[in-house]
Amino acid sequence: xxxxxxxxxxxxxxxxxxxxxxxxxxxxxxxxxxxxxxxxxxxxxxxxxxxxxxxxxxxxxxxxxxxxxxxxxxxxxxxxxxxxxxxxxxxxxxxxxxxxxxxxxxxxxxxxxxxxxxxxxxxxxxxxxxxxxxxxxxxxxxxxxxxxxxxxxxxxxxxxxxxxxxxxxxxxxxxxxxxxxxxxxxxxxxxxxxxxxxxxxxxxxxxxxxxxxxxxxxxxxxxxxxxxxxxxxxxxxxxxxxxxxxxxxxxxxxxxxxxxxxxxxxxxxxxxxxxxxxxxxxxxxxxxxxxxxxxxxxxxxxxxxxxxxxxxxxxxxxxxxxxxxxxxx
Numbered sequence: 001x002x003x004x005x006x007x008x009x010x011x012x013x014x015x016x017x018x019x020x021x022x023x024x025x026x027x028x029x030x031x032x033x034x035x036x037x038x039x040x041x042x043x044x045x046x047x048x049x050x051x052x053x054x055x056x057x058x059x060x061x062x063x064x065x066x067x068x069x070x071x072x073x074x075x076x077x078x079x080x081x082x083x084x085x086x087x088x089x090x091x092x093x094x095x096x097x098x099x100x101x102x103x104x105x106x107x108x109x110x111x112x113x114x115x116x117x118x119x120x121x122x123x124x125x126x127x128x129x130x131x132x133x134x135x136x137x138x139x140x141x142x143x144x145x146x147x148x149x150x151x152x153x154x155x156x157x158x159x160x161x162x163x164x165x166x167x168x169x170x171x172x173x174x175x176x177x178x179x180x181x182x183x184x185x186x187x188x189x190x191x192x193x194x195x196x197x198x199x200x201x202x203x204x205x206x207x208x209x210x211x212x213x214x215x216x217x218x219x220x221x222x223x224x225x226x227x228x229x230x231x232x233x234x235x236x237x238x239x240x241x242x243x244x245x246x247x248x249x250x251x252x253x254x255x256x257x258x259x260x261x262x263x264x265x266x267x268x269x270x271x272x273x274x275x276x277x278x279x280x281x282x283x284x285x286x287x288x289x290x291x292x293x294x295x296x297x298x299x300x301x302x303x304x305x306x307x308x309x310x311x312x313x314x315x316x317x318x319x320x321x322x323x324x325x326x327x328x329x
Contacts, residue, residue: 002185007040007177009151010116013158014041014078016186018048021076024162027054027063028080028117037082038118038177064090064115068098068167071113076162081117084133084171098167099142110165116158118174119147120214120264121312127300130308132265134212137169138242138274144195145241147171149216151181153239156193164195173214196243200252204234207258207322210249210275212238215262215313222262222318233322241271249275250283257288258325262318267295289325294318 004012018024030037032045032055045053056063060081067077081087087094098111120132138145144166148154154172161168184191201216202223211219216237223233236252238245253259259279261272272293279291297311323329 001182003180004151004183005177006151006154006172006179006181007038009155009181009183010040010158010172011042011044012183012186013155013162015044015047017159017162018044018052023074024076024078025052025054025070026078026080027056027067029056029058029082031055031080036080038174040177041080060086060089061093064093065097067113068093068101068111071098071111071167072101072109076112078114078116078162081115083129083174084117084119085129085131087115087117087133094137094143094167094169095140099140102166103142111167112163112165113167114158114161114170115167116170117172118177119171120173121296121301121308122174124303124305124308126303130301132263132296133169134171134241135265135270138271142167143242144168145171146195146239147213147241148239149176149211149213149237150201151179152183152191153193153199155183156191157195157239159190160192160195168195171213175214176217179217193239196240196245198236198238198240198245198248200234200248201237202233202235204232204256206232206256207260207326208234208236208249208252208256209260209262209318209322210236210238211262212241213264215264218313218315219262219318222315222322225315225319226322231322231326231328244275244278246278246282249279253279253283254286257286258322259287259291260294260318260321260325261291262294262313262321264296264313266298267293268298270295289327292321292325294321
């Protein structure tokens, strides 16, 4: 194990897969000569050259379409959006082509492509650059959606996504790029994490918190605060939003009988609502309290720093929700 940053884990995943398979290439805005807007792709242009690390113009619909076409004829593109907010420009390509070509061609074509980049809030970048897109893409059959919280998972899931024969939306949090975590050394073997499997980074007995991406770290802070009051909380980090690991969620609910779902996106029609629905259908008899959701506020994100933080899930809100389902006042 080595302690490396989240962005370095992603870079390792891309480099290892490009070394392993000549069909893998990277395309996006500033991924090459500029070394990546968030330095995830630093050094890859010099290592692999301009034919495999391709600087694209500001034309998301265009280079996403090029990537989809390349995937259909046997290549494995990694398409980087400078932010997933810009993927909205490529919505038609992702939704109407990447997600559907395998089914519409009767399996004659696959589309092994990864769309990756930062998702959700950053720090004072305004409402058009602070949106959580997981609910949009998880809504669409034919797409897989991944949102890791830890460096080790970021590397293992990205490698798995690149090898997958289906289109994968790989959502990273800009605020996590600099965090460090233990990641297996490449010399120890191929590090892959299966898409569709959640994990439990913190076990507990009184209440389950379900989360993913950046809010997983907020939930861990809330768990530490709850422990000071003698409350034992379990954390389920989903990692994958589609497919969704129902088994791990349900097993935790059967253990704790109380659930809080915490995520950064908007509440209306979000992934959190989907999880609540599945819990009430699959584990209703195991619940001792209604399932509560903590989400971002149902407003466009303000630019003002204090208002921005007010709109995002914070530790006190998660702590209070856990106490509510435990009927602790």
